[in-house]
Amino acid sequence: MFDPSIGCDAVGFAGTVTHSPNYFQSRTRINRLIDRYLSIDCLSDCLSDLPSQFIQPHQRHWNPIHWQAIDRNQIIGIDPEIFLSVVASAVEIEAPIRAYAKESWDYLQAVHPQMASFMGGTFTEQGQTRTVGIWEKEERQHAPAFGKIYQQLTGEKLQPKPNTVQGCQSMDDPWSDLNYHVLSRIATEWSATSVYLWLMAHSTGELQQAIAQPLIDEVNHLAKFWGFSRWLFDTSYQQQLQGSAQHLVSLLQHHQDERSHANSLLRLNRDTLIYSLELTFTFTRVMVRLHRWNQELSYSYLRHLLGSEPVPVTQCVA
Ligand SMILES: [Fe+2]
Numbered sequence: 001m002f003d004p005s006i007g008c009d010a011v012g013f014a015g016t017v018t019h020s021p022n023y024f025q026s027r028t029r030i031n032r033l034i035d036r037y038l039s040i041d042c043l044s045d046c047l048s049d050l051p052s053q054f055i056q057p058h059q060r061h062w063n064p065i066h067w068q069a070i071d072r073n074q075i076i077g078i079d080p081e082i083f084l085s086v087v088a089s090a091v092e093i094e095a096p097i098r099a100y101a102k103e104s105w106d107y108l109q110a111v112h113p114q115m116a117s118f119m120g121g122t123f124t125e126q127g128q129t130r131t132v133g134i135w136e137k138e139e140r141q142h143a144p145a146f147g148k149i150y151q152q153l154t155g156e157k158l159q160p161k162p163n164t165v166q167g168c169q170s171m172d173d174p175w176s177d178l179n180y181h182v183l184s185r186i187a188t189e190w191s192a193t194s195v196y197l198w199l200m201a202h203s204t205g206e207l208q209q210a211i212a213q214p215l216i217d218e219v220n221h222l223a224k225f226w227g228f229s230r231w232l233f234d235t236s237y238q239q240q241l242q243g244s245a246q247h248l249v250s251l252l253q254h255h256q257d258e259r260s261h262a263n264s265l266l267r268l269n270r271d272t273l274i275y276s277l278e279l280t281f282t283f284t285r286v287m288v289r290l291h292r293w294n295q296e297l298s299y300s301y302l303r304h305l306l307g308s309e310p311v312p313v314t315q316c317v318a
């Protein structure tokens with residue numbers, strides 16, 4: 001049974017610590033982390049927790065992080081500057097979470113108000129926030145956590161520039177608008193899961209444990225959105241993979257265009273090829289694991305879990 005106060009971890013686990021893992025050792029570490037944090041049971045528990053979120057919203061509480069115990073020696077097998085640049089990018093990409101949550105609420109409210117509340121909370125008739133959604137509560141911890149990690153590793157405070165959020169773009173069909181939007185959310189959770197796993201493969205000790213906390217949230221959200229989307233739109237694995245991969249490509253292009261801290265450093269570094277291969281490997285392995293899990297998600301199981309499909313009410317609220 002999924003315990004939101006614990007998530008799916010007890011201790012960090014990437015296998016034997018080698019101070020400078022080579023490419024193949026890093027792959028082994030990535031596989032071990034996936035086995036631990038994206039086990040089939042863990043993914044199933046995250047999804048089966050969703051209906052109870054609609055009835056009684058509950059936030060997953062983080063394990064305590066000993067910030068003072070984080071230090072630069074816990075970065076392994078990678079140029080620390082590259083590691084730090086990816087941490088800095090995480091701070092930028094994770095914000096502004098309020099705008100992301102409102103964007104999702106606008107798409108969801110017309111079709112599935114309960115999921116809208118889970119993502120973006122509830123509002124008064126005047127548009128003022130009444131309650132904050134669980135997804136937002138969990139996600140809004142991520143940017144400050146990566147900011148603290150960065151500060152602990154460098155002694156410097158990061159001045160992030162928040163991402164731009166498009167907002168709800170109505171195309172007069174709430175269902176296809178929402179389908180498109182949910183695939184974009186799957187892409188961002190897939191991306192965050194993969195990048196944080198890769199950072200954990202290049203870290204040990206308290207640093208690795210600190211990154212595990214946002215990682216567990218991302219895996220939780222990825223499983224929930226994946227199952228919700230399969231149920232609502234009756235899509236196949238291939239359709240979800242294709243749709244989210246298209247969003248992923250535009251996401252990566254967008255960040256490339258923004259010339260984020262990480263990209264500029266990655267372009268200059270001679271180890272770029274290895275890191276790109278490792279990241280590609282991580283993104284792929286996460287999707288392979290989702291494929292295995294997806295085989296357990298029959299439509300009858302999803303209906304049993306989430307009920308009959310909702311009936312669309314109105315258009316996108318924005
Ligand atoms: Fe996040």
Ligand SMILES: [Fe+2]
Nearest residue numbers: 189192218221
């Ligand atoms: Fe996320």
